[in-house]
Amino acid sequence: MRRENWTDLQRHLHSPSKSYEGYPHLITTNAAGDCFIQCGTGNDSSNCSSIALNVSGSEMPVEEPELEAGMAHDSDGVDMENSSMSETEQVIEPNGMSRSQAFNLYTSHLLSTWNIRQYEFAAIIFTAAAYPDTLTAAAIRGVVRTLASICFSSMVGRWVDQNPNRLKTLLSTISANRLAVIGASILWFFVVEPLNGIPPGAMFRPSLGELPSRLVMKGAMFGLILLLGILQNLSASGNMLSMERDWIVTAASEDGQPYDLTHLNAVMRRIDLICKLVAPILISIIVSAMGTRIGVLAVGATSMMSWGIEIFCAKKVWTRNPKLNARKLVSGRVEHENVIPNIPSRTKWRQVSRALHRYGQDFKNYFSSQVWPASLALTMLHLSALSYEATFITFLLSVGFSLDLITVARAAGSIVEISSTIVTPFGVQYLGKARNHGHLHGEVRAGEESETALLRNESPDLKGRTETGLERLGLWGISWQLLNLVPVILAVWSLSSSIPEASLPHLVSRLLSTITSQPLLAFVLFFFLSISRLGLWVYDLTTQQLTQTMTSSARRSSFTGVENSFISSFELVQHLVAIILNRPEQFKWIALMGWTAVALSTVIYASWVWRMRGHLVHWERLGKSCECIKIRLDR
Structure with missing residues (x-):
């Protein structure tokens, strides 16, 4: 269909009357009663796109023919897989996920x-x-x-x-x-x-x-x-x-x-x-x-x-x-981004150059996304060896902890990790109720208007509320992990028998002297390490949803692919450092490197949240709380 006809059809679709006169050859229906308006005629589907209308008349996403350029039309394999299923046997449930x-x-x-x-x-x-x-x-x-x-x-x-x-x-x-x-x-x-x-x-x-x-x-x-x-x-x-x-x-x-x-x-x-x-x-x-x-x-x-x-x-x-049934939109710009000019065709150099160009383009797209600081902060957490993985378990065994105790502690940590999947939905809902919350996607949110809407019992923007809850809960999560790893660091340093107490700062020496007994040391180490996992996975879940919703759908998976590359790179760095600092008494430096990585991740994420929301702490609310306390004390 020509561009002007497509625009005309879109105008019909968005008109209040939803009139489709003039396009009778474009309308088909399926067994569920859904209407499909398609731009192709006859058996020629080379330029076909469709809009699905459910029984209530709301539109599914529109796929323009220009964006379909370069899209693979090789869906024969899936069609063959579903050939045994007639159209009347395909029960389509249009109202969300059942x-x-x-x-x-x-x-x-x-x-x-x-x-x-x-x-x-x-x-x-x-x-x-x-x-x-x-x-x-x-x-x-x-x-x-x-x-x-x-x-x-x-x-x-x-x-x-x-x-x-x-x-x-x-x-x-x-x-x-x-x-x-x-x-x-x-x-x-x-x-x-x-x-x-x-x-x-x-x-x-x-x-x-x-x-x-x-x-x-x-x-x-x-x-x-x-x-x-x-x-x-x-x-x-x-x-x-x-x-x-x-x-x-x-x-x-x-x-x-x-x-x-x-x-x-x-x-x-x-x-x-x-x-x-x-x-x-x-x-x-x-x-x-x-x-x-x-x-x-x-x-x-x-x-x-x-x-x-x-x-x-x-x-x-x-x-x-x-x-899910609808064919996914593939941006037509993908092919243009991968074209390298002035390189002779049919050469291995061209293939290698195109592959390297695409690889570099993926990283360029990653850093052009609005949410990349939150994603990068998440990947940096993999620099930390303070988790129940091979390096840390090897250190624990070398300093005298039994395998049974480590196994029990690891199971307790896993239970805490699983609990994060229960905490996160409630936390997002609760922290998303905040009013006058600065920015949404970098734009100033409505302040008094939002409060007025709440007083009138009008439904606030659910998308904005969810994003606010995710940003705030993520900050709580990564801060929780950072603070609970401090006792773990102190316990690891006290386990390093080669450290003379006089070489440590006076305050640290006093803290370490209180946890030198083995039972208390084990409790401090495993308890705080286990509960720190709650903050890690809360932050992981919130950041995952932020990247899901704030990344272009045409680049969402490639964005995460680059994120996985960073994760593997930081894990490789951690293993290389463990190879260099391979003695048990040197693990304290690996642990300190891991805590520093968590602290840097916290700073990166907090700065990103501050840029997105315009603030980190409601100082005016703290001021009001202090005034309330003062008034009560005066009474």
Whole structure:
């Protein structure tokens, strides 16, 4: 359809009478009674876009033909998958997300997350079983995964953004992840048993001519496992991006409804944290009770059995939700951004240059977003080793804490993390009730007018209220983490036996002298570290929703892909520092570096909130409170 005709049609659609006279050939209906106004005629759908009208007459998003330029029209795969389902069998529920949709969405995400978390931990066990006398294999695997994430996370996010069919994107990530895990499980089955007769560490330090053939075969299979691990890691990242940055943002109900974005984010993160806690425990029990090879078979079988169920549940949600059904808008500027002039075609240099240009463009788009300071502050938290991860657990074991105590503390910390998914929705709702709250997206919000609206019982802007609640709760969350890590730092310093007390500041020495007893020291260390996790995950959840709502939908996943690249980079820095400062008495410097990173993140986020809201503290309210207290005291 020509541009002027398209504009004319839009004018008809937005007219109060909703008259469609003059466009009878553009109107079709489906079994649910929804109207579709499309610009194509006959069998020619090359320039077709549509608007879906539900039974109440409200419009779905409009897709202009110009924006469809460069969009892939290869949805035949999804059409074939749904060919057995007639139009009358597709029950579309137009009024937001229903309970059945949410159940299927949670089920699909649960199975995906369970398989991802299970394989992440199981691969560590399998590597240790295959190469029991050296840490080299585990180090190689960790470095390869981290570097792959740094290099390719933004590309995965861009792919999710540019694929117009949401179902096809999600199913591709599910299938790629399952194939990678099943293929790796087959290889792990032959690799996990250590080779007899090989000296400890010899598999990584022999000369080429002295390598036994079985060792060469085992090394080759381990190399294939590393490649499949990269595919598994990137497909898992793509699955999370597609689900958390596209599906739930698109399918969520309006703010204040039962299945709004805040609620969906909290439940999805709760599923993730529960799987992160339970899946490693279960696979550890299986390996301990039945052997490593049975554990390998369990991982592969779980992935195989859940594959079909995940796809079925995802299709169920996609079929019933008209927002997910609609083809995603892909900005026509994407192709122009990736064009590099003055480079000869059909050369490898052109391909490399285009890839580097796109990679750089992803970072440029990231820093052009309004919410990048909050995102960067979140990624910097991964510089901290003050969490129940490998480096910190190794330090605790080296200073004499038992594995049983560490396990109990880690479980308590996980319970606190899960509780953040319950606290966050209520916190956003409560803190979003503030009036006269400065700025919204950098623009001054209404002050007295908003208060007048509240006095008249008029509904305030729900979007503004939600954003206010997210910004304020995020600031509370990261501040909570920062303050509760202070006792943890003091406890870690007191555990460093090589520090003479006289070398510390007098105040610090007095504080450390009060927590030198082992029971009290353990309580201070584990209690405050565990409750600090509440602030971390509250901040994580609020920042996730801010990036979901304040980032362009055409770049939402690529934005998160760059964010994941920063996360992997900071984790790599943390591991490199741990390699350099590898003695237990030197861990205090790693801990101090982590606390400093949290403090810097707090400053960055607070400055961003101040710019967005115009203030951090209601000084006028504090003044009024002081006046009230003074009046009461006078009485």
